[in-house]
Amino acid sequence: MSNYEEFMEEKQVIDEMVKQNYVIKNINGTLEGDVVEFEKLGKTASRKSIRLTNPDSRKYVTTILIKGQS
Amino acid sequence: MADISINFAGIKSPNPYWLASAPPTNTGYQVQRAFEAGWGGAVWKTLGEPILNVTSRFGAHHFNGQRVAGFNNIELISDRPLEVNLKEIYETKKMYPNHVIIASLMVEPKREKWHEIVKKVQDVGVDGIELNLGCPHGMSERGMGSAIGQHPDLVEMTTMYAKEAAEVPVITKLTPNITDIRATAKAAVRGGADAVSMINTINSLVGVDLDTWNPVPNVNGQGAHGGYCGPAVKPIALNMVGDCARNPEINIPISGIGGISTWQDTVEFMLMGAGGVQICTAAMHHGFRIIEDLTEGLSNYLDEKGIDSLSDIIGASVEKYTDWSDLDLNHKVVARINNDICINCNKCHIACEDTSHQCIDILTDENGNDYLKVREDDCVGCNLCSIVCPVDGAIDMIDLTPTEPPMSWNNRQSAIQMLQNADS
Numbered sequence: 001m002s003n004y005e006e007f008m009e010e011k012q013v014i015d016e017m018v019k020q021n022y023v024i025k026n027i028n029g030t031l032e033g034d035v036v037e038f039e040k041l042g043k044t045a046s047r048k049s050i051r052l053t054n055p056d057s058r059k060y061v062t063t064i065l066i067k068g069q070s
Numbered sequence: 071m072a073d074i075s076i077n078f079a080g081i082k083s084p085n086p087y088w089l090a091s092a093p094p095t096n097t098g099y100q101v102q103r104a105f106e107a108g109w110g111g112a113v114w115k116t117l118g119e120p121i122l123n124v125t126s127r128f129g130a131h132h133f134n135g136q137r138v139a140g141f142n143n144i145e146l147i148s149d150r151p152l153e154v155n156l157k158e159i160y161e162t163k164k165m166y167p168n169h170v171i172i173a174s175l176m177v178e179p180k181r182e183k184w185h186e187i188v189k190k191v192q193d194v195g196v197d198g199i200e201l202n203l204g205c206p207h208g209m210s211e212r213g214m215g216s217a218i219g220q221h222p223d224l225v226e227m228t229t230m231y232a233k234e235a236a237e238v239p240v241i242t243k244l245t246p247n248i249t250d251i252r253a254t255a256k257a258a259v260r261g262g263a264d265a266v267s268m269i270n271t272i273n274s275l276v277g278v279d280l281d282t283w284n285p286v287p288n289v290n291g292q293g294a295h296g297g298y299c300g301p302a303v304k305p306i307a308l309n310m311v312g313d314c315a316r317n318p319e320i321n322i323p324i325s326g327i328g329g330i331s332t333w334q335d336t337v338e339f340m341l342m343g344a345g346g347v348q349i350c351t352a353a354m355h356h357g358f359r360i361i362e363d364l365t366e367g368l369s370n371y372l373d374e375k376g377i378d379s380l381s382d383i384i385g386a387s388v389e390k391y392t393d394w395s396d397l398d399l400n401h402k403v404v405a406r407i408n409n410d411i412c413i414n415c416n417k418c419h420i421a422c423e424d425t426s427h428q429c430i431d432i433l434t435d436e437n438g439n440d441y442l443k444v445r446e447d448d449c450v451g452c453n454l455c456s457i458v459c460p461v462d463g464a465i466d467m468i469d470l471t472p473t474e475p476p477m478s479w480n481n482r483q484s485a486i487q488m489l490q491n492a493d494s
């Protein structure tokens with residue numbers, strides 16, 4: 001898989017989480033990539049975590065985070 | 071015509087070009103020839119207790135047909151008595167009052183030694199003093215040159231000794247043979263230096279002879295490490311100048327030295343914060359006459375840019391030189407091949423395939439001819455293909471329109487930090 005295809009796959013997962021009203025609760029850098037924890041508040045509160053291995057998606061997820069914080 | 075004169079730490083020079091302290095400034099005869107040719111100033115070959123030299127002394131690194139990509143020497147400071155040098159400095163300054171003469175000095179790190187020599191050179195009318203705290207060979211084995219220049223405390227102390235006796239500006243010349251030149255530049259500031267100059271030569275062994283197995287250069291079959299300079303060291307010097315220029319604690323003028331061979335190099339050093347430049351290897355390679363191209367090219371460049379005075383460009387690029395962690399991670403550049411200019415040598419394809427990100431495809435057009443195309447989505451914009459391409463204009467590196475706001479590593483880390491603080 002090309003780098004771009006890999007990015008698009010991981011980006012889709014991130015976008016899907018955002019669409020389902022999950023917000024980023026934590027990001028942890030590890031040797032295997034960034035582990036991103038999402039949380040959804042409300043009646044069906046839940047936490048989910050994903051591991052991002054692609055460099056472009058690791059940029060993308062923090063860009064979303066910064067946009068959300070500003 | 072643009073004004074290319076400079077005022078460097080209070081020293082006025084008709085142009086920014088000074089000969090660095092080295093063989094070109096060994097005698098009055100040479101410095102007078104240089105001034106006649108048009109050089110703005112000369113930093114006299116370092117004065118101190120006359121030394122003894124060895125033969126041979128120089129070596130060069132020739133690369134792929136380019137003579138003197140780098141130059142190496144094991145020469146020490148002046149081997150002529152101080153009195154002879156002083157007489158020639160006096161005569162030369164009398165003949166060329168509008169040109170700059172700086173006395174480069176090196177003595178033992180003792181207060182009275184520095185006071186004595188500073189007063190002597192001052193009495194013959196030098197415009198400034200440069201402290202040679204950088205010579206990496208021979209003198210350093212005797213506790214001088216880079217043996218001083220590698221210790222911030224000794225740099226500060228020596229600068230202070232010179233300043234105590236000096237009535238003219240003192241320029242502390244720094245060695246690049248140190249992990250972080252800002253440490254010694256700051257020490258020079260603390261010692262009261264009016265300016266710093268950088269770089270002196272870099273520790274080097276230029277080669278080993280494949281027939282005799284002697285080091286190059288050799289003295290009766292033996293060699294010792296020397297100092298490296300010339301075009302190859304320019305990027306190292308330019309970074310050191312830029313790093314000092316952007317440091318608020320190093321708020322004194324910088325004389326840029328190291329691999330400067332053209333007016334273009336000069337502009338780069340001055341944009342990166344140098345208030346003037348010094349040149350050695352290029353003059354040794356091509357003679358004093360290069361000054362004509364150096365001054366003419368500089369003047370024309372400023373005229374074309376509509377800039378009246380050279381001083382206006384000093385430091386203009388410094389704020390663009392920052393820490394890696396402040397660079398925009400969201401900025402995207404991609405390579406684009408111009409197939410009408412490309413000669414299909416495939417160098418870019420091989421470079422990208424073997425050593426970068428495998429994103430230059432060889433495709434076939436409707437006439438059955440091969441052509442190359444970059445898969446821009448996969449291109450990381452590393453520049454390698456355009457660096458190896460032998461044809462100007464065959465590859466453009468294109469800045470893509472940003473789709474996301476700028477985000478640096480520092481921005482990213484503080485956003486994550488904020489998140490973690492809120493979560494805990």
Ligand SMILES: Cc1cc2nc3c(=O)[nH]c(=O)nc-3n(C[C@H](O)[C@H](O)[C@H](O)COP(=O)(O)O)c2cc1C
Nearest residue numbers: 090091092116143202270299300328329349350351
């Ligand atoms: C043969 C030779 C002798 C040098 N002697 C001195 C010296 O006596 N004092 C000094 O401060 N620098 C000396 N240098 C260093 C130069 O002044 C200059 O810092 C260095 O060569 C870098 O400039 P370049 O790349 O234009 O040559 C010498 C350099 C060469 C090549």
Ligand code: SF4
Nearest residue numbers: 422449450452453455
């Ligand atoms: S810029 Fe780098 S990654 Fe992009 S095509 Fe050229 S060599 Fe490949």
Ligand code: SF4
Nearest residue numbers: 412413415416418459
């Ligand atoms: S290196 Fe340059 S000339 Fe050669 S194939 Fe690539 S674009 Fe064409």
